Amino acid sequence: MKLKLRWLGLSQAIHPAGNKHTANQSIVPLTGFKEVSIPLDMQVGPGCKPTVSKGDHVNIGDKIGEPLGPWSVPVHASISGKVTKIEKQILSDGEKAEYVTIESDGKNTVSETLEPPVITDKESFLKAVRDAGLVGLGGAAFPTHVKLNPPPNKTVDTLIVNAAECEPYITTDHRIALDYADDVIYGALITAHWCGIDTVIIGTEDNKPDAARSLEEAAKRAKKGECNVYWPKNGITVKMLPTSYPTGAEKVLICLLMNRVVPEGGLPADVGVIVQNITTLCVLAQSLKTGMPLVKKAITLDGGAVKEPGNYEVPIGAPICDVIECAGGTVSEPAKIIMGGPMMGVAVDDIARPILKNNNAILIFDEKEAKLPKESACISCGRCLRACPMRLQPMKLDKAARAINPNELEELHVMNCIECGSCTYVCPAKRYLVQNIRNGKAYVRAEAQAAKENAKKGDSN
Amino acid sequence: MLHVSASPHIRDNATTQRIMLHVIIALMPTIIASGFIFGYRAPLLFVISAAACAGFEALSRIAMKREQTVGDLSSIVTGLLLAASLPVETPIWIVLIGAFMAVVFVKQMFGGLGSNFANPAVTARIILSVSFAGPLSKFSALPRFAATVTPGIAFKQVATSGADLVSSATPLGVLNNVTPETQVPSTMDLFLGKHPGCIGEVCILALLIGGVYLLITGIIDIWAPLAYIGSTVAFVAQLGQDPVVHLLSGALVLAAFFMVTDYVTTPATIVGKITFGVGAGILTGLLRIFSAMPEGVSYAILLMNILTPHIERWTAPITLGARKKTRKHQS
Numbered sequence: 016m017k018l019k020l021r022w023l024g025l026s027q028a029i030h031p032a033g034n035k036h037t038a039n040q041s042i043v044p045l046t047g048f049k050e051v052s053i054p055l056d057m058q059v060g061p062g063c064k065p066t067v068s069k070g071d072h073v074n075i076g077d078k079i080g081e082p083l084g085p086w087s088v089p090v091h092a093s094i095s096g097k098v099t100k101i102e103k104q105i106l107s108d109g110e111k112a113e114y115v116t117i118e119s120d121g122k123n124t125v126s127e128t129l130e131p132p133v134i135t136d137k138e139s140f141l142k143a144v145r146d147a148g149l150v151g152l153g154g155a156a157f158p159t160h161v162k163l164n165p166p167p168n169k170t171v172d173t174l175i176v177n178a179a180e181c182e183p184y185i186t187t188d189h190r191i192a193l194d195y196a197d198d199v200i201y202g203a204l205i206t207a208h209w210c211g212i213d214t215v216i217i218g219t220e221d222n223k224p225d226a227a228r229s230l231e232e233a234a235k236r237a238k239k240g241e242c243n244v245y246w247p248k249n250g251i252t253v254k255m256l257p258t259s260y261p262t263g264a265e266k267v268l269i270c271l272l273m274n275r276v277v278p279e280g281g282l283p284a285d286v287g288v289i290v291q292n293i294t295t296l297c298v299l300a301q302s303l304k305t306g307m308p309l310v311k312k313a314i315t316l317d318g319g320a321v322k323e324p325g326n327y328e329v330p331i332g333a334p335i336c337d338v339i340e341c342a343g344g345t346v347s348e349p350a351k352i353i354m355g356g357p358m359m360g361v362a363v364d365d366i367a368r369p370i371l372k373n374n375n376a377i378l379i380f381d382e383k384e385a386k387l388p389k390e391s392a393c394i395s396c397g398r399c400l401r402a403c404p405m406r407l408q409p410m411k412l413d414k415a416a417r418a419i420n421p422n423e424l425e426e427l428h429v430m431n432c433i434e435c436g437s438c439t440y441v442c443p444a445k446r447y448l449v450q451n452i453r454n455g456k457a458y459v460r461a462e463a464q465a466a467k468e469n470a471k472k473g474d475s476n
Numbered sequence: 477m478l479h480v481s482a483s484p485h486i487r488d489n490a491t492t493q494r495i496m497l498h499v500i501i502a503l504m505p506t507i508i509a510s511g512f513i514f515g516y517r518a519p520l521l522f523v524i525s526a527a528a529c530a531g532f533e534a535l536s537r538i539a540m541k542r543e544q545t546v547g548d549l550s551s552i553v554t555g556l557l558l559a560a561s562l563p564v565e566t567p568i569w570i571v572l573i574g575a576f577m578a579v580v581f582v583k584q585m586f587g588g589l590g591s592n593f594a595n596p597a598v599t600a601r602i603i604l605s606v607s608f609a610g611p612l613s614k615f616s617a618l619p620r621f622a623a624t625v626t627p628g629i630a631f632k633q634v635a636t637s638g639a640d641l642v643s644s645a646t647p648l649g650v651l652n653n654v655t656p657e658t659q660v661p662s663t664m665d666l667f668l669g670k671h672p673g674c675i676g677e678v679c680i681l682a683l684l685i686g687g688v689y690l691l692i693t694g695i696i697d698i699w700a701p702l703a704y705i706g707s708t709v710a711f712v713a714q715l716g717q718d719p720v721v722h723l724l725s726g727a728l729v730l731a732a733f734f735m736v737t738d739y740v741t742t743p744a745t746i747v748g749k750i751t752f753g754v755g756a757g758i759l760t761g762l763l764r765i766f767s768a769m770p771e772g773v774s775y776a777i778l779l780m781n782i783l784t785p786h787i788e789r790w791t792a793p794i795t796l797g798a799r800k801k802t803r804k805h806q807s
């Protein structure tokens with residue numbers, strides 16, 4: 016099959032080595048962190064302002080950050096102890112954000128004020144989702160309550176549960192599907208219920224048939240009434256997709272599962288779909304049941320420098336270096352630290368960076384893995400073009416971006432790039448395509464901004 | 477010190493060098509076959525041409541004070557393809573001139589690998605054929621299979637192809653000038669390469685082995701060769717010529733697998749590849765039948781190379797969910 020596709024040059028995806036070494040390892044909670052520093056900006060859109068001050072005592076689940084805007088979600092304390100610092104620092108992606116540093120009292124006391132939210136309608140459901148501090152945990156960090164509430168002129172008929180987990184190394188979604196399938200199904204059903212959705216589709220890849228089976232069984236149990244929630248009209252279907260990258264990218268997933276194409280610059284809601292990551296739904300369900308907001312995150316710790324690769328549950332804000340220490344340390348000097356998967360994750364500059372809400376992996380590469388090849392001239396082989404899931408022309412985008420040509424970039428639909436990295440991955444000339452395409456997007460945005468300002472000036476004159 | 481770089485943080489193991497190495501391997505059957513058919517001088521020409529191209533590449537990069545690129549092996553591929561399209565008796569100084577033209581003029585002066593608009597080997601072959609028509613149209617009888625070849629073909633070829641430039645492959649010359657004493661070799665002889673011609677063009681079997689190797693390793697896909705061969709054969713058949721002879725002689729098969737599939741100078745999209753193949757096929761047929769020269773492959777490819785940027789523009793893929801441009805950018 017693969018061979019045939021290659022002869023025909025047809026496959027619009029790539030097949031990096033899965034490296035899912037940790038798939039057999041259940042999520043183990045790590046404790047004993049002396050200090051966490053929690054950024055108040057861990058999401059798409061504006062973050063939070065602190066609600067605590069230096070010297071305050073907080074328990075797990077206490078709110079420490081108050082939303083700044085309608086898109087913001089609150090931030091909660093992930094350990095109990097004393098607030099020692101509130102200060103501005105630079106986030107790993109270069110943005111500035113406020114951090115709340117909490118020194119542990121070693122007791123891990125849970126806040127007493129937490130209780131399951133009372134949900135009576137869509138509004139109270141969305142409020143509960145927001146109060147839980149939920150953002151897209153697949154990596155996007157898009158506020159969940161915004162995603163679940165598309166503009167009223169769009170009718171949504173399908174909820175897609177994203178369990179594809181196509182990034183190499185990461186296995187947390189896989190573990191969630193195996194160990195917390197009931198929570199996932201509950202989260203999906205209750206979301207479908209309050210959002211008025213009749214069809215739920217779970218999309219996974221055929222490299223994890225056990226995950227699909229586990230979810231199917233949980234769905235069967237739910238249908239029998241064991242979890243006592245509304246059953247959508249068209250039920251829940253689990254669909255297996257061929258393992259390739261980037262199956263889990265929202266637009267790609269919608270296209271593969273439903274053959275619907277999200278228009279350029281549009282949202283899944285434009286084609287009647289809401290996509291939720293499986294872990295997001297799991298945390299949502301748990302938080303609705305207990306009232307405990309998102310304060311811990313399951314991550315896959317892997318990479319050549321890690322001594323004991325595995326899946327761990329860590330408090331949000333825990334410094335990466337402490338997490339590594341807690342999980343057994345390293346076997347060699349860390350040469351590169353990646354937050355997230357190797358295809359789309361961010362390389363951090365400081366080993367003391369905190370774990371974020373949307374982190375699903377920490378990869379510690381050794382010197383050999385960290386070494387990237389040198390760039391050479393494009394040989395027009397077309398591999399990037401064939402790899403691009405959005406059917407863009409990465410080599411042309413790369414050229415136009417290097418030439419800083421916003422018009423050309425726009426003609427080539429640069430904004431439709433999902434920055435999946437497939438093009439850079441396959442390029443035999445090892446060109447830094449995505450990096451330049453990202454710059455290209457910035458040029459187009461700047462140009463649009465300038466045009467807008469010009470228009471404004473024109474109006475006022 | 478932590479490494480920091482933009483995502484992705486892993487890379488496929490394909491490299492330019494590896495791709496070129498695959499192409500070189502794919503040419504090995506042809507080089508070996510040329511030794512059997514023409515004697516030791518044919519492989520020698522391949523080696524000399526490849527070495528000369530690599531040498532010129534290295535020297536020109538040094539002269540231009542640019543990063544050394546000879547390691548990407550692309551100049552070796554150019555050298556082998558250039559030699560493939562020369563007759564076995566080509567004087568070595570002509571080979572050297574060809575290598576110089578290909579690497580320095582066609583490739584490096586345009587900025588090196590990836591920036592050349594035309595295929596260096598094909599263009600150098602054309603330049604040579606225009607400059608040295610005499611020495612390059614001498615196809616002597618084969619030393620090993622002399623008995624199986626009608627000498628008349630070879631000599632007829634030379635006699636009738638005064639206007640024939642470099643790439644004349646003998647049976648085509650015959651087809652164009654059928655007289656009672658000329659005779660086309662049998663299909664089997666054509667397939668195995670037992671007839672006069674350029675050293676890398678005659679043995680179709682060896683070329684096919686190389687082509688299949690390139691397909692299996694994913695270096696090329698089937699579209700351009702299929703479109704090229706298919707359209708040439710269909711075109712000449714339409715005009716009443718023997719398609720099998722056209723298919724099995726001249727540079728057609730060599731070009732189909734090694735030149736029409738050149739990354740740099742042909743379109744990257746599937747539709748583009750088919751367009752290129754069909755265009756080159758029709759041009760080849762036209763030139764073979766209606767021009768003064770019996771062979772049209774190199775000119776057809778060069779012409780299509782020139783059209784490639786336009787083909788790419790016409791056949792650009794449409795991005796997923798593309799919106800029609802509603803608001804035109806004003807600036």
Ligand code: SF4
Pocket residue numbers: 402403404405406407408409431432433434435436437438439448449452
């Ligand atoms: S990063 Fe962008 S251009 Fe590159 S393959 Fe992904 S979507 Fe296409």
Ligand code: SF4
Pocket residue numbers: 392393394395396397398399400409410438441442443444445446448
């Ligand atoms: S994959 Fe790299 S070398 Fe090939 S066309 Fe794209 S940018 Fe050029």
